[in-house]
Amino acid sequence: MPARTRPAANRPRPGAPDRLEPLNRRQIIGILIGITVFVAPFLVDVPDLDPLGERMLSIFLLAIVFWVSEAIPLVATAVLVIGLEVLLISDQAVLPVPADATAYSSFFAALANPVIVLFLGGFLIADGAEKFHLDKNLAAVLIKPFTGSARRTVLGLMIITAVLSMFMSNTATTATMFAVVIPVLGALPEGRPRTGLALSIPVAANVGGMGTPVGTPPNAIALGALAEAGHAVSFLDWMMMSIPLMLVILLGAWLLICAVFLPGGLAVKLDMRAEWYTDRRAVMFYVIAAVTILAWMTESLHGLSANVIGFMAIVAMLVTRVMTGKDLAGLSWDVLWLVAGGIALGDGVGATGLDVWILNLFNWTSMPALAVVVLMGALGLALSNVISNSAACNLLVPLAMGLATSVGGLEPVTIAVVLALACSLGMSLPISTPPNAIAYATGEIATGDMAKIGLIVGIAGTAVLVLLMPTLWSAMGML
Template sequence: MRSYLKYIIPVLIPLLILLMPLSAFPFEGTTVLQQRVIAIFLLAALCWVLEPIPIYATSVVIIVLELLMLSDKGLIFFRLDQGEAHFGELLKYNEIMATFASPIIMLFLGGFFLAMAATKYRLDVNLARVLLKPFGRDPKYVMLGLMLITAIFSMFMSNTATTAMMLSILTPVIAVFGPKDPGRIAFALCIPVAANIGGIGTPIGTPPNAIALKYLVGENYISFGEWMAFGVPFVVVMMALAWFLINHLYGAEQKTIDLDIKGKFLKTPKAILVYITFGLTILLWLMGSSHGMNSYTVALIPVAVFSLTGIINKEDLKKISWDVLWLVSGGIALGLALDKTGLARSVVHSIPFDEYSPYVVLFGAAFLCLLMANFMSHTATANLLMPIMAALGASMTTLAPLGGEVTLILVVTFAASLGMSLPISTPPNALAHATGNVQSHQMARVGVVLGVVGVAMSFVLVWVLHSVGHIG
């Protein structure tokens, strides 16, 4: 029976919401469209948590339901009461469809092209080989090198792809440790931890960052370089803490280790073009808008170059993580509905947040996000919380001295990426757990400490940067 509940509950509860009278909702002046958005939101939340269907499929369902039930070109049955005061204003159908081609999606697409080209021409493995040389043979310093390289790669590549690549390099190395040597745990655990933390460093490092950018517009706009200005220092500090913690808990008994990664940089014309395009794209991102282009426009340069030259062909296109792009677009569509119908503002205004300390609100929101991110997809967590956090940040006057909306969004975004206490928390964690070298309780000991400390540290960092005028 329990196996059927995960299919029944996500459908039954939204249907009950749709059948309720408008007077039953606690928000003043609730409209028919807002009622439908509540039903869609609950459907999305339950599907993302219970996963009766793939999480990317949930995002597609969200967009289709919004087109059918909320748009000006939806089913006529859902527009019969249009024009009445309690109905609300219909959304434009093309705005909902545009979430499939949002600038955020284009930014991620550019990141995927870069990552795919780097892997295809072995740029990632060869960089790992070169960058690891200075770290010698002491296990704790070799681990530090592996963590730094993993973090750097995960800033520009999928965290999952980075983890898979680094674990494949490590497989023969871990085998060198004795069966009871804690070094096996340390080396298997350091890779997913570094990948999860490293993704925070750039806007394309992980989907929650891209979702946050959707709400950091206008006066709150943060460029690629500005994000890295606070993201990279945060990553460096968290990496140092993670390295110390893993060494303290699971220090290797073996005194020396040999890390032999074979390979050399390719020198073919296409490989050289990949190196140049990769470096140029990152440079343009770091330069912000000083060249007149934003990060979304820059992201399409490698897409054009690699497509034009055949570096990425039609077979490679099939390997792109389209499910991630769909997942993010569904979150953007959900945020659009919450915003355009006024539901997010109604929810925020119905709770007297101004009566609470801004510190309570900040830490409460961040730790709620951290808790959710440990049990469900980081992207799904960000999709659900970010629209509400954006509306909350804009409405709370007491948050202004602490950075207002920007601080709240960034702290919650960081919290989404720091949920890594369980094998189910992130794909990198699942890959590391699948090696058989690290158990759930060992992962939790490190993940809980890093999550709690990271949330507190993110608030301090963002507040300091706001105080000196770098953001917000």
């Protein structure tokens, strides 16, 4: 009997909007708590905080609850922050404000912050690499010297993943690498070896994203906060500060994965071939991407800001029709707006004096600078394990920048960079980062294995970061 078709009225129409999933219990609780903490400062007088600061406290508490609970999408919270700042604390506020209130355009300007433009250029180059199969071809070429031994192959995959993650989003890199390593998984025996290889990809992607300003959103958030405070950190400066740590953690993670999952002497055979595009558009993209990356790394020689270079890359790719408006529309705009929300949150916290008020709640000034760095690094790691790395960085960087002006001997660059890098090390759960979720979806990884490796790498990496790296940065003249 032929299958019955659904009535036309019940069929989804082409182009119809997606059905919204019902709110789960955590989201409902998050919304209720968010509304409560938002309203509270309006109803209860907060000691030593003026009305403008109380309104910003409402926005800040709401952002914390919504980002932690994901009561609404992260990007929705980011734009809600900007909207509430305009309506409550700007010169266009619906409630009375002082004559010198921050111009509303300052909060909107977060959406076009130079760091956003830098990230936009990085995203477009990353999408171009995927479009012209540059990522897969590079992986196929670079993995050849590492074939034969399973341990050596995993080392090669981790190095390639980390390098790609320095210039592509961690999510895109992980998805690309899993497409590349499916034959490798098939060549390994079932069980622990496959788990080790599958775990190596998200670990390397998360760690590799630390390496450049465009590698991951926390880097952009920290750079934006530093730029707002008048502390310029160049593309190369960031790489010089982060890559030594990245390499140490990457090596340590590989040794740990080998010890736990990959027995010595395990062999693997691979047959991976690169198929390069050689048409005009592909060659043009290769040239633009290479020149852009080279220009980013030689910023101190030619004097052009990395933000300007990123924008010029966008111009070059669109004018030469290497990339199109359709490619531009397909970028991860939600991530860019999330970063903008964090920048705007920091602006509001600073403009209303809320940062000073929060810092006065604790006797931070009695703590040595090292203790503050250790505490903030630990907070960044802990929080980014249970909420997104970007959201954790968004919440903590404004407070950290306030600390930098009140704690003797604490460099703003140190605390901001430490926080960004610590947030990237939160990777112990499938929900911690998109690369973890992609790897977990392969079915090769148990949550316990991911938690064990993620916690060891995260805690050890953060310890090296907070205890050793500031001294190294100072010795290198970076601070």
